[in-house]
Amino acid sequence: xNVKKRSSILVSGSKLSVCPGVISSLKIIEAENITKxxxxxxxxxxxxxxxxxxxxxGFLGPNGAGKTTTINMLTGLAHITGGRVKLLGEDYTCxxxxxxxxxxxxxxxxxxxxxxxxxxxxxxxxxxxxxDKKRREERAEELLAQFGLSEAAKxxxxxYSKGMKRKxxxxxxxxxQPEILFLDEPTTGIDVAFARQIRSLIVDLHxxxxxxxxxxxxxxxxxxxxxxxxxxxxxxxxREGTVEEMMKEIQGENIVNFxxxxxxxxxxxxxxxxxxxxxxxxxxxxxxxKNSSVSIHSPAxxxxxxxxxxFEVRGLPVFEAKIKRPSLEEVFVKVTGIELQKMxxxxxxxxxxxxxxxx
Amino acid sequence: MKTWIAFSSILMKDMRxxxxxxxxxxxxxxxxxxxxxxxxxxxxxxxxxxxxxxxxMALSILFGTTSMLAVTITFERKSRSFERLLLAPISxxxxxxxxxxxxxxxxxxxxxxxxxxxxxxxxxxGINWLVVIGSVLLIAITSTFLGLFIAVSVSQVFEAQxxxxxxxxxxxxxxxxxxxxxxxxxxIRPLSYVLPLTYGADLLRxxxxxxxxLPLYLSFTAxxxxxxxxxxxxxxxxxxxWIL
Numbered sequence: 001x002n003v004k005k006r007s008s009i010l011v012s013g014s015k016l017s018v019c020p021g022v023i024s025s026l027k028i029i030e031a032e033n034i035t036k037x038x039x040x041x042x043x044x045x046x047x048x049x050x051x052x053x054x055x056x057x058g059f060l061g062p063n064g065a066g067k068t069t070t071i072n073m074l075t076g077l078a079h080i081t082g083g084r085v086k087l088l089g090e091d092y093t094c095x096x097x098x099x100x101x102x103x104x105x106x107x108x109x110x111x112x113x114x115x116x117x118x119x120x121x122x123x124x125x126x127x128x129x130x131x132d133k134k135r136r137e138e139r140a141e142e143l144l145a146q147f148g149l150s151e152a153a154k155x156x157x158x159x160y161s162k163g164m165k166r167k168x169x170x171x172x173x174x175x176x177q178p179e180i181l182f183l184d185e186p187t188t189g190i191d192v193a194f195a196r197q198i199r200s201l202i203v204d205l206h207x208x209x210x211x212x213x214x215x216x217x218x219x220x221x222x223x224x225x226x227x228x229x230x231x232x233x234x235x236x237x238x239r240e241g242t243v244e245e246m247m248k249e250i251q252g253e254n255i256v257n258f259x260x261x262x263x264x265x266x267x268x269x270x271x272x273x274x275x276x277x278x279x280x281x282x283x284x285x286x287x288x289x290k291n292s293s294v295s296i297h298s299p300a301x302x303x304x305x306x307x308x309x310x311f312e313v314r315g316l317p318v319f320e321a322k323i324k325r326p327s328l329e330e331v332f333v334k335v336t337g338i339e340l341q342k343m344x345x346x347x348x349x350x351x352x353x354x355x356x357x358x359x
Numbered sequence: 360m361k362t363w364i365a366f367s368s369i370l371m372k373d374m375r376x377x378x379x380x381x382x383x384x385x386x387x388x389x390x391x392x393x394x395x396x397x398x399x400x401x402x403x404x405x406x407x408x409x410x411x412x413x414x415x416m417a418l419s420i421l422f423g424t425t426s427m428l429a430v431t432i433t434f435e436r437k438s439r440s441f442e443r444l445l446l447a448p449i450s451x452x453x454x455x456x457x458x459x460x461x462x463x464x465x466x467x468x469x470x471x472x473x474x475x476x477x478x479x480x481x482x483x484x485g486i487n488w489l490v491v492i493g494s495v496l497l498i499a500i501t502s503t504f505l506g507l508f509i510a511v512s513v514s515q516v517f518e519a520q521x522x523x524x525x526x527x528x529x530x531x532x533x534x535x536x537x538x539x540x541x542x543x544x545x546x547i548r549p550l551s552y553v554l555p556l557t558y559g560a561d562l563l564r565x566x567x568x569x570x571x572x573l574p575l576y577l578s579f580t581a582x583x584x585x586x587x588x589x590x591x592x593x594x595x596x597x598x599x600x601w602i603l
Contacts, residue, residue, distance in 0.1 A: 038603070075446055076446060076602070077445060077446065077602060077603070079602060079603065097449070099448075100446060100448035103446075105446050107439065107442065111438070111439040111443045112440065113372070113376070113440050114440075115376050116372070116376070124368060124372055125443065127365055127367075127368035128368065128447035128449070129447065129448060130365060130448075131364070172443075
């Protein structure tokens with residue numbers, strides 16, 4: 001692989017402007033039928049996808065779906081059992097070291113050095129990629145400013161907050177100006193304010209032409225940030241495409257959320273109401289939502305009054321009725337059959353455990 | 360890529376973060392003094408400092424390097440910072456050499472602390488310094504690679520400490536430093552010859568007091584063999600266990 005030649009073109013700062021038509025259509029990463037088995041257990045099962053230059057590609061799936069294993073295989077932290085991976089068109093399945101110079105990797109948990117300060121951590125990471133002293137120091141300064149960490153540059157990494165640690169980890173992944181940045185769950189386990197900052201950083205990096213492979217379990221995050229997505233469940237990609245392509249699957253469905261004045265005391269109560277609903281409105285679907293809410297799904301627009309009346313006569317006053325715009329969440333639930341709340345709950349538990357373990 | 364930048368950077372970071380920390384410097388100073396005093400106090404007859412020197416040097420290297428390397432690598436594995444090194448575009452061999460170089464240097468420096476002390480107490484003329492330097496270097500390399508072998512065999516820091524002792528204490532008593540090999544029971548003696556410290560200690564005795572029992576080339580070859588074996592086996596294990 002002519003890594004030097006290629007990176008010199010790309011690192012020169014004219015990533016998309018040299019020959020936009022050609023360069024932007026280049027596939028940075030191509031995974032072909034990659035498989036990973038651990039002692040007979042198949043963690044990733046014949047997964048294929050590609051990532052175009054300059055795009056944010058989202059990898060979405062529940063805990064244990066195979067997201068991190070896939071990243072580990074692509075970046076060299078796990079051997080590939082079957083299939084092959086290409087970077088800029090060249091196979092690196094058997095020689096990942098060749099490709100690592102062009103990758104920036106930000107794991108789900110911080111892996112920087114607690115005893116070093118922010119500045120030293122960035123310079124050390126730069127040196128691992130063979131950057132000379134002057135270049136890595138300039139780059140560290142630039143990144144600290146870009147990530148709003150200049151004031152904390154000389155503070156030990158262990159004194160950083162969780163959000164600052166995550167930001168520095170992203171900066172460390174970018175120190176050598178990689179072709180592609182792997183972000184594994186970048187906003188998991190950090191507070192809302194830092195998560196927002198990190199999302200805007202991702203948008204900013206994207207606007208500068210950085211190619212990003214993002215794994216997340218936050219569907220809204222994926223919908224907002226990614227151009228193309230893949231859903232992975234139990235080691236298999238169940239759907240892949242652009243956000244628009246995926247949304248087409250549920251277009252035409254009308255959803256109205258009703259907030260009721262009373263909770264269903266048991267699932268049996270809901271089943272009873274659902275049965276009555278089905279016999280009264282056979283063309284509509286009723287689904288149970290959070291707390292005291294339900295949603296009605298229909299292929300056509302509909303008058304709300306008969307439904308309000310239906311609930312009222314059963315002692316369920318309607319406090320609010322809201323039209324729900326279709327979102328990627330519906331596509332995910334439809335395709336995978338996995339309830340989002342359950343998936344995010346599991347991930348949050350994982351984040352908390354990680355924090356305890358790390359602390 | 361300029362791999363030497365990565366190599367020197369890993370080495371310098373380890374020196375600063377681990378080996379040049381005050382507790383480790385004091386370990387390097389206190390350890391040989393403690394061993395020398397122990398020999399003086401326990402020996403029923405007068406002890407010549409020069410006779411003690413090879414043993415104290417060998418033990419300083421062994422204890423300094425094995426636990427330091429095993430603990431630091433296990434610690435970095437636990438905190439996941441070792442992952443960052445595995446993701447760097449440098450070969451696994453070079454990476455492990457960079458990680459072990461700091462411990463080797465620490466072991467070499469530790470070995471010469473008792474020499475400096477001894478120079479104030481006794482006459483050190485007639486020592487074959489070339490053989491001393493070669494032996495110290497080889498013992499440091501072998502002991503460090505033993506530390507690496509331990510590091511890739513355990514997952515917790517406390518395991519690294521206990522597993523180190525599993526190798527160090529038998530070596531301490533079977534390498535001929537306390538009990539001459541000829542005085543060991545016949546059925547235990549073969550065990551002494553599969554321990555690297557036996558050859559290292561013999562080399563140092565030969566260089567310092569000209570009373571080694573094994574040929575020079577045999578001891579050098581044996582230490583080289585142990586080093587290569589331990590390094591190669593550790594790399595094999597890293598590939599198998601840490602890169603899943």
